[in-house]
Amino acid sequence: MTGLHWPSIRGRARADAGPLLLVALVVAVVAVLVGATPPMLRSTSDEATRDAVRRAADDAAVRVEAEWPDDYGPTGGRLRAPRLADDVAGLSSLAANDLDPALRSALRPPVATVSSISMAVTDGSVQRRLQLEYLRTESGGPEVTWIAGRAPGPSTRDQFAEIPLNGAPWPMQIGLSEADAAVLGARPGDRIPVQDDRRNPYNVRVSGIFRPVDPADPAWRLAPWLLRPAANRDGLGSTRFGGLLSDESLPDARLAFRSDQLRRSVRFDADPDRLTWESAQALASAVATLKGLSAVSAERDTSLKWATQLDSVLRDLRSQIATASAQATVLLLTVLVGALLVVSLTADLLTRRRARSLTTARERGASLPAIATELTIESVAVAVPAAALGLALAAALAGSASVTWVLPFLLLTAAAGPAFGTLAAARATRDKRSPANRSARRWASRTTLLRRVAVDVAVVALAVGALVALRQRGIGSTDEGDVGLPAAAPTLGALAAALLLMRLLPRGTGGALRLALRSRRPMVLFAAARAAATASRLLPALTVTAAIALASFAVTLHATTDRGLSDGAWQAVGADARLTVGSEAAGSTVAIAGQVAAARGVSAVVTARVVESERFIADQTSIAARLVVVDTAAFRRLLAATPLPGLPDPAGLAATNDGTVPALVRTSDGSLRPGTQFRLPLRTNSAIPMAAIGAAPAVGNGDDVIVVDVATARAAGLESAPNTVWATGPGAAEAIRATGADGRLTTRAGVLEERRTAPLTAGLVRLQLIAAGALLALGLLGFALAAAASAPERWETLARLRTLGLRPRDAHRVAAGELLPVAVVAVVCGPLLGALLARLTVEPLALRVLTGQVAVPVTVVPWWTAELVTLVAFTAVLSAVVATESSVRRKRRLGDVLRVSS
């Protein structure tokens, strides 16, 4: 019999339909997971790109400004330019033409704006300010309907009038919205008395009242006060109104203001809906090029000055996506290896069930290639349709399916059964006799031991190498998908540690057996004897322990991410709520803080002056850091009411005799350390000497912070008017909101929610949970398979013990006791290993990129969850296995044991 024997193939498949279906199920589920994850990651990256650009809003907009050209006339006065509106429109076209086509396609149509300074309305009533605006979209809009009066027209019939430089205020006409006009009580023809901060008057007359054709036109968002009064925009309680300039009145506005009082710009809003991750990458380089050109042309006054944070937004996003991809790869590898181990265990079970038939086939002349081919046909017939089904489901779920991971998994799965079976057949008929003399036997035994040790050392060395590579190189900085060996570090670490544990297991069960021999309880002895007999089987215990360790690793990553998000939100806000007011409102900050402090549900409030990117000099090196000028004693009390790190004793921050300002410092590159002397340059060409006396807490995003006490700063002549209010307590956000202050309110809850729902973070957290669940299921499945593989021997032993008088219920206990060691090792060591792996890899896995933390997230091991879930799950499976086996045993006559040939 050297050819294929189809009846044998069919017969084996029929007899072992259960295990084969199990393999198919595992392959299908894994194919769904690893087939769907890459396309889902791609779509999540696209979504994250859109989300990041949407959230960045103003930062993602591309703005271009250009100085006005000189408008001096032939007699030295200023010359009216009647076609100024066309020039502004031309600026839009010019800017659009400068854009890279890829970038242009990702941006919305430009809106050109001309904005005046904000002027005080001097009608003696409440504080009101007027700002004149000219808006122009590509279509000439936004369109308005004049419901009273007429559109602003020219102030002079002489279109090319030339006015003296220091003449009377040049008249200009504006339009008011219905709402603005109603509040101002202005009607067409009325003059609005306004003056700038230097009390220079301006001649502004209302020509008409308008109504927007489409109030939702995005162009209005650039100057919302044109449509309705904007309350407290400057934080001083004033109300801002907008005066609309027309094509005809714009030239007069140009003459009425100095060049530096009227700003022209073009804004291109990014269109998130047109962005994908791939297009965003091209965009980032286009934006960088654009900004580079802008810098080169900075000296030409009328040249285009580009400004945008889009490249920075995309750079941050790129880092996040690379990190998320790498972490997804890490998790997928854990599931793949867990599944491969379970498939191998199933192949081992199949081989044990078929041992006799395979031996018989060999004895009847079947060649090993023929047996291997038969088993391969069966294996392929099971695995390929299952993988195809899984991929189809993945495509249905994710829109497409990736075969990158599925193919190697499928190959290994299809090879496992034939490999185990062929090896068993070869061993069954191998003419290998034990050497006759003792030294030869010892030599053979030592050779086997050496081979085993070599394999163990290789696995451990690989795992250590991968962990070292991961810790040294990290994982988030590499390109997407190209994560190599470091990504396998947790998986290899779990395998190596589980392997070493399994090598110790026989010693453990041997020790337990020795103890049991001293026991007077026979069941303990029998269980220990059975456990010792099966402890040398490596694959079952390795599968179960490694799978549970990896499940614990995934669940620890999840808990760490969750805690990191919470900590990151605390750090980003600095309290439960933070109000950032503009420089114009600096004077009202203390009053606002007083109102907030008096509100219910507020436990601590502190005001501070926070200056972003302040320049410091240390050792001739310029350092940009966030400067926080705060009452350090109050700040310390506030931090004490939060989970944030506390502040050192503020006594050391008091002013020194030599005028040096003591400061707490924190820099990402360590350029400022306690003990460092540095200085803060002032505009007056002088500098304030400073000394770093301790470590500052992380305040807000970024890692470069310098904290000084407000009293010391004031004494040193440093600007200290507060512009930030921090408040803690459950009612902090509401209390700030209730003040009506128009600054930017940031709440911790809001930041946390925003970060938790960010597509990448939410997707990765989901994947962590899925991986943990899948690995737990694989571990339990492995345990059940291991029990099934040893069930025949267990039945035989228990049956023989029954013939010696063991009662049926005691047989259950012995069976449970035999299976207990693997379960105990998995329940006790699995979570420990997972926690250890997480502790070793949380930093290089760059979780902080997703949690938004400055520091490495604190590794959170959910001991209770991990241990309790594992314990309950294993107890349930153990009970089910023992009950099922008992039921099967009942169906089998005890007398059959007399016929069993060992």
Added chain:
Amino acid sequence: MTGALLTVRGVNRTFGSGAGAVHALRDVSFDVEPGTMVALVGRSGSGKTTLLNVIGGLDRPDAGSVVVDGLEVTGLDEDGLSQLRRDRVSYVFQTFGLIPVLSAAENVGVPLRLARSEPAGRERRVNLLLDLVGLADHAQQRPGELSGGQQQRVAIARALAASPRLLIADEPTGQLDAETGLAVMGLLRGVVESEGVTAVVATHDPVMMALADRVIQISDGRVPAC
């Protein structure tokens, strides 16, 4: 039947039903006197093992009764049968059935542990039995370190450990070479005499038949009237 250690009366055992039913035992009846060694002889499939199973309570007959040492076996529940096997009936298997990770002495002590014997008494009994079967020097060796014949001797010692009244052996020399088989048979004969135990041994071996006090022929599930 007064005085018989084992009484089998009208035992029937059928496997399956309908046309495919196999009548393994048909109205089997016989008695075995205490302290005798009975050889149960018959061709393969004649019902020897089924009969041994029924006698030892490993299987239940469809009809008939089995009385061992005055105890009606067929009326016992599972716990009762376990008690029977612990106290009165023991087995010697063709394949030895030793626990591989326990030494010879520990294997012999298993029935005594089940009977909750005192450790000191257990040790004495184990040593005695190992001495009886000629394996006192191999007490600490594991089954894998013993030859087939030695393993079967350990199995016989284990079977005798709890001082059973009835020893049931199913082809005890089936896996041994002729010389070793002969030694094991001799041992069985010896322990029957020295321990006063009654033995029912299923065998094909004519030597064993010669050593037995009585031979019961079984054919197609029937035992000729004795």
